[in-house]
Amino acid sequence: MRLLFILGETWQGIRRNASMIVSVLLVSMISMFFLGSGLLAQREVNLAKGYWYDKVEVSVFLCTPDATNVPSCSEGAVTPAQQSQIRRDLVGMGPLVENLYYESSAQAYNRFKAQMQGSPYLSDVSPTSLPSSFRVKLSDPGRYADVVARMDGQPGVLAVSDQRQVLDTFFKLLGVLSVGAVGLAVLMTVCAVLLISTTVRQVAFSRRKQVEIMRLVGASAFVIYVPFVIEIVLATVVGAALATGLLWLLVHYGVSELFNGRGSNGDVIALIGTGDVWRVAPWLILGAAMLSLIVSWFSLRRQVRV
């Protein structure tokens, strides 16, 4: 009986304060959308790091006959003795070097030819102009600097390159985006908290006669507060659910459709999918519910004396 009464009061409250409730819903939707975007961007960074770092190799390019301007190549093309010393040094780096293979300049040229098929630049490249190299796969890609420090400037080494440096720029960009999204989410959450407490004050004021009567007939604080709390929690939860819908649309049409399924392996940039949205959704909704529950309860305790 009391449950029905409380639900009835809640419904009447929502009808009478529709505009306030809608504003709480919208602010909750926007803040949860930014928070969700931030979480998804972070997940993308983690997934992409794992995906790409797994493929990343450190390349130790060996001197070509033309590269005499580099000090370590002053003797011209790498000599067989230098080459075996370099191989020994790399093998000597123990468990860090997981895999090591040699690519001759002819192999490099063939790979280049295959990748650049039909490109006008192909004719500018001669079979001997591409350096031979050792491709090193590391057990811990994060320690690529160790290999660079060891090999850079060694006789016969033209250059040491790490693909990570290129990727890091991309990851940094994603990182900034995710921090930005989370930052905005924090700001919007502050807005949501302030708006909820203002709404509670407004709603309580508009129903002060009713609250006064409830108080004087001996209703408990619980019965007095609950209709207000349900209204606010419902609005924020619906807002969070709508935010989840927006995130789904963003990932499904904005990310998956645009990037996944394109490029050489079908995974150029995007690795997150709508599944990740469903993983984030319960936390967004639960977070929104808890936040609104706590904020509205404390605002009521402060503003509606029982």
Place this chain on the structure above:
Amino acid sequence: MISFDQVTKRYQAGAEPALEDISVEIERGEFAFLIGASGSGKSTMMKLVTRQVAATRGTVMVAGRDLRTLPDRKVPALRRDIGVVFQDFRLLENKTVHQNVAFALQVLGVKRRKIRQLVAESLELVGLDGKARRRPHELSGGEQQRVAIARAMVKQPQLLLADEPTGNLDPETSDEIVKVLQRINKTGTTLLVATHDQRIVDDFRQRVIELSHGQLVRDESGGAYLRERRGRGEG
């Protein structure tokens, strides 16, 4: 039913007391008028009884409870034993007469069948049976106050507090309201009625407690108060 023992109430430390050193007792089943000018402390006394405010000093006992030591969580239970009626009726405009009265029971979680029965009884007590479907704006002032009394009485309280119940009503309607209150008193409910209305105090000859500047200046029962006024040539 109500006992004030050397009660002082200050709203702010150092300020003039709203009530000072009041000692008074109202027995179960009694009917008392609480009179005094605006600012004399009548409303503060009412608020102390319902524990809307707490005494600064002294002891307030209501229906066997010491309000000084009553924990906050037990205040709703105290208020369930007290009905309150105001000068401005305080009815919910969007609810019918029946819904307004039922509201007091709904918030307490009373079952629907019981509510129907108690609301009908309460409306009959105040002479409003037959107007249950009306909304407050369709009723006269006197009828609205009867609805407020029905709402206060529907939970069958031991004590009814009425704060200026006739303040917005003409003399004839005021008399009707006081008669309703007397009828309620006859059922065993204790009544404390704060009023400015000298005429009804004189006419209905009940106990009179008078406050002035927060102090108890008179406590007379029955017609004693009236006799003294007449003796002074005021009546």
